Amino acid sequence: MTQISEAKQGKITKQMKDVAKNENIDVEIIRRRVASGKIVIPFNSIHSPKSLGIGKGLRVKVNANIGTSREHCDIKEEVEKAKVSMDAGAHAVMDLSTGGDLDKIRTSLLKTVDVSFGTVPIYQAGIEAIEKRGSIVDMTEDDMFHSVENHARQGVDFAVVHVGITKESVRRLQRQKRLIPMVSRGGAFHMAWILHNEQENPLYKNFDYLLEIAKEYDLTLSLGDGMRSGAVYDSNDRAKFQELLIIGELVEKAREKGVQTMVEGPGHMPLNDIQSNIEVMKKVTREAPYFVLGPLVTDIAPGYDHFVGGIGGALAGFCGADFLCYVTPAEHLSLPDKNDVREGVIATRIAAHAADLARGIDRDVDFNFSKAREDLNWDEMFALCIDPKKAKEYREKRLPLEDTNACSMCGKLCAIEMVKKYLKEEVKTLKKLLSYINNFFDYTLI
Amino acid sequence: MTQISEAKQGKITKQMKDVAKNENIDVEIIRRRVASGKIVIPFNSIHSPKSLGIGKGLRVKVNANIGTSREHCDIKEEVEKAKVSMDAGAHAVMDLSTGGDLDKIRTSLLKTVDVSFGTVPIYQAGIEAIEKRGSIVDMTEDDMFHSVENHARQGVDFAVVHVGITKESVRRLQRQKRLIPMVSRGGAFHMAWILHNEQENPLYKNFDYLLEIAKEYDLTLSLGDGMRSGAVYDSNDRAKFQELLIIGELVEKAREKGVQTMVEGPGHMPLNDIQSNIEVMKKVTREAPYFVLGPLVTDIAPGYDHFVGGIGGALAGFCGADFLCYVTPAEHLSLPDKNDVREGVIATRIAAHAADLARGIDRDVDFNFSKAREDLNWDEMFALCIDPKKAKEYREKRLPLEDTNACSMCGKLCAIEMVKKYLKEEVKTLKKLLSYINNFFDYTLI
Numbered sequence: 001m002t003q004i005s006e007a008k009q010g011k012i013t014k015q016m017k018d019v020a021k022n023e024n025i026d027v028e029i030i031r032r033r034v035a036s037g038k039i040v041i042p043f044n045s046i047h048s049p050k051s052l053g054i055g056k057g058l059r060v061k062v063n064a065n066i067g068t069s070r071e072h073c074d075i076k077e078e079v080e081k082a083k084v085s086m087d088a089g090a091h092a093v094m095d096l097s098t099g100g101d102l103d104k105i106r107t108s109l110l111k112t113v114d115v116s117f118g119t120v121p122i123y124q125a126g127i128e129a130i131e132k133r134g135s136i137v138d139m140t141e142d143d144m145f146h147s148v149e150n151h152a153r154q155g156v157d158f159a160v161v162h163v164g165i166t167k168e169s170v171r172r173l174q175r176q177k178r179l180i181p182m183v184s185r186g187g188a189f190h191m192a193w194i195l196h197n198e199q200e201n202p203l204y205k206n207f208d209y210l211l212e213i214a215k216e217y218d219l220t221l222s223l224g225d226g227m228r229s230g231a232v233y234d235s236n237d238r239a240k241f242q243e244l245l246i247i248g249e250l251v252e253k254a255r256e257k258g259v260q261t262m263v264e265g266p267g268h269m270p271l272n273d274i275q276s277n278i279e280v281m282k283k284v285t286r287e288a289p290y291f292v293l294g295p296l297v298t299d300i301a302p303g304y305d306h307f308v309g310g311i312g313g314a315l316a317g318f319c320g321a322d323f324l325c326y327v328t329p330a331e332h333l334s335l336p337d338k339n340d341v342r343e344g345v346i347a348t349r350i351a352a353h354a355a356d357l358a359r360g361i362d363r364d365v366d367f368n369f370s371k372a373r374e375d376l377n378w379d380e381m382f383a384l385c386i387d388p389k390k391a392k393e394y395r396e397k398r399l400p401l402e403d404t405n406a407c408s409m410c411g412k413l414c415a416i417e418m419v420k421k422y423l424k425e426e427v428k429t430l431k432k433l434l435s436y437i438n439n440f441f442d443y444t445l446i
Numbered sequence: 447m448t449q450i451s452e453a454k455q456g457k458i459t460k461q462m463k464d465v466a467k468n469e470n471i472d473v474e475i476i477r478r479r480v481a482s483g484k485i486v487i488p489f490n491s492i493h494s495p496k497s498l499g500i501g502k503g504l505r506v507k508v509n510a511n512i513g514t515s516r517e518h519c520d521i522k523e524e525v526e527k528a529k530v531s532m533d534a535g536a537h538a539v540m541d542l543s544t545g546g547d548l549d550k551i552r553t554s555l556l557k558t559v560d561v562s563f564g565t566v567p568i569y570q571a572g573i574e575a576i577e578k579r580g581s582i583v584d585m586t587e588d589d590m591f592h593s594v595e596n597h598a599r600q601g602v603d604f605a606v607v608h609v610g611i612t613k614e615s616v617r618r619l620q621r622q623k624r625l626i627p628m629v630s631r632g633g634a635f636h637m638a639w640i641l642h643n644e645q646e647n648p649l650y651k652n653f654d655y656l657l658e659i660a661k662e663y664d665l666t667l668s669l670g671d672g673m674r675s676g677a678v679y680d681s682n683d684r685a686k687f688q689e690l691l692i693i694g695e696l697v698e699k700a701r702e703k704g705v706q707t708m709v710e711g712p713g714h715m716p717l718n719d720i721q722s723n724i725e726v727m728k729k730v731t732r733e734a735p736y737f738v739l740g741p742l743v744t745d746i747a748p749g750y751d752h753f754v755g756g757i758g759g760a761l762a763g764f765c766g767a768d769f770l771c772y773v774t775p776a777e778h779l780s781l782p783d784k785n786d787v788r789e790g791v792i793a794t795r796i797a798a799h800a801a802d803l804a805r806g807i808d809r810d811v812d813f814n815f816s817k818a819r820e821d822l823n824w825d826e827m828f829a830l831c832i833d834p835k836k837a838k839e840y841r842e843k844r845l846p847l848e849d850t851n852a853c854s855m856c857g858k859l860c861a862i863e864m865v866k867k868y869l870k871e872e873v874k875t876l877k878k879l880l881s882y883i884n885n886f887f888d889y890t891l892i
Contacts, residue, residue: 069854069855069856069857069859070848070857070858071844071847071854071855072854098856098857098859099857126859127859136864137868174869179817179820180816180819180862181865181869182861182862182869183862184861185859185860185861185864188864188865188868189864191865191869192864192865192867195868230819230861230862231812231813231816231819231820232803232809232812233809233812233813233816268816270800270804270809271760271761271801271803271804272764272803272804272805297760297800297803297804298796298799298800298803299812299815299816299819300799300811300815300830300831300832301799301832301833302831302836302837303831303833303836303837303840304792304796304832304836307756307793307796308796308800310753310756310757311756311757311760311761311796311800314717314743314761315717315757315760318717318718329836330840330855331855332819332853332855333837333840333841333853334840334841334843334845334853334854334855335844335855336855337843346750347753350744350747350753350754350757353744353746354716354717354743354754354757355717357678357717357718357743357744358716358718358743359718363678363679363716365746366677366678366679366744366745366746367625367677367679369745369746370625370626370676370677370678370679370714370745371625373676373745374625381748384746385746385748385749386746386747386750387747387749387750390748390749390775391748391749391779393749394748394749394775394776394779394780395779395780397776397780397783398517398518398780400517401517402516402517407778407779408517408518408781409776409777409778409779409780409782410515410631411515411516411544411545413516413544413569413572413573413631415628415629415630415633415676416626416628416676418634418635418638419627419637419638421638422583422634422637422641422642423620423627423628
């Protein structure tokens, strides 16, 4: 019993109802898109998170990656980061821990996180292989499947599986001669394993077995982007598209078997490659939900990669990406702390909202905010803005001294105030305009 | 003798040569584009700034706005902000002061700033009218022209003139019923003046006289975006396009008379309106250089508007905008301080560079950076990145403890390190690849 298998039988689950309500879309549309795999609802009943819909016609969602590393491991800090992520508005949280007691960290986080929760099971399999047998390449097939099942049994809602890293795509990567061959950690685990053992990726070879595990827990599979480009120079190359073609086939297989899947993408990519990447991905997967990291539209801005990823994420969302994985300012430099996590979530929420607006979603949010701005109603602006705390700090840093309700940038020369005085007639008609607004926004572009 | 009049006569100035060299483009192409008004070089010989080319085929440039307000006025702070702007890489600085001794502030800044320097002369005319006669609407025609000439005589390189705010465009604005009728300060001055005095905008009516002044000093006119939208709801509306049609006619007149012009745009605008806005602007002005503020792709993120403007600016640059006016995190909230100025310049430089990459410019910059990343050569990465100070701070905050040259996010699980070990053959071929690179990037998309 998975969301997709229920939907295929014409049944509407509580989660589909929640999604329909949250997104203000007819539940029958939601059901049909879940059935066809165009929307996923990552929901493992053992964890039972808030219902989250990802995919066609829905708002663009934001994921926050947290987790320890071998370099820095503090469970309390990770729990704190999870809370910060949710407070800042992340729709999902992923635990990418690679240091410390991984099961303990995961179960602690699962208790804290009430939104959809994702992991990358191959990390644990690889790390335990290092501990038990000395090297990642000594992972057994059982280690890999066991790790996926272990996570699912603990309540994980969605898990990354790098099933597109195969002998075929690795060969294509070797011929590609990339500037940076691979930056995906999970992808690198699998490639090393394939090359060292001269065998096919077990998760690909025995994909049916993976689907059986996923189906039992309704674990949504996020088909990992092991070949994502780590430099704009390498973007949209043959290696990446080869992986995508393999993934496209697996998506269809999963749908047949009643398993929910989404597909991961980009990495580093110049702005001019984003639209084609997303259009091709949507074609070859028959509109699977697209979970993108970044895209990072330049390589040269470490310290600002939340912003670099936000530029790419906004355009990606506008072009059809469904789920944005945040990047923090610490990306490429160090493990993020909780402030970095907050910055990352906010930047990515702005990008997601910009994409929504461009797709005709939530325009009333900006309308209401700007109505408050026209009225210079600061309390209302703070209530409606994306980060009231920061906005208040800026206004209070330099309050106007003159007798004006404007801000200290213009004071009494505020254009809004001036225009009100000299364009009174128009101000009156604005009041009328407000009454039209409910009708005007009573539609959703799909 | 202006850059455009020289170019029309087939003459190549020192400034054209500098631009050709900086941009790595044949000087004859630069000359032809200056002659046809597709490139401007704002250069008043009284100030004699570094040569800056703005327009077709050139890198996207960044402008930083500084200046006092009636609320906060400290010359030293403004001089400091100008220095911070230039250190952070701004290509031009504009003084938008509205408080204190405006001539003194401007002449101080002109001494400090060695890049192109812009102003909005109508501010001074309006403020002096308030002081002398009680109200902005009591400005005389002479006040307006006098202010432009005064700025030009002091050495200003480019000046904003709101010549598209006319009886015709104001009437169209009244019929438009906007959410926020007008947010341009200079635009509001002119609209108030037109409505109160029931007369045509003198800068429009006597545009020929304005051109005479501009020609004498080779003052580049930046045709102001008085009708820019202040809410995404109001974007790309009839009022805005009416102003643009008027401006398009004036651009052609200025070119005939040998005066350099650029055109200002956007404001608040959802992502889906940006491409059409820029394409229409480029058509109706026959490819005048486009100087854009933002565009701000959502209204609801005060405190982050440098980032919101960066998202819009990156896409705008990719679509053809030539010159990005930064926005600081303080926008809409208070007068920015020097830290805000720095954040604004860096964010906008990232956007401009992302646009350049998408247009095929400066790809070798990212290639060289990513080569250093592949080599985990941190010194080289810091040397090549956009803000070395910030990047170093992040890396040093949590240096790896293990014996690895990677960062503390992955430590010994660094994908780059792993791949090197298992994909040795490919690493060797990468060395060869480097020798191709000079040839590969030896072109410019125009």
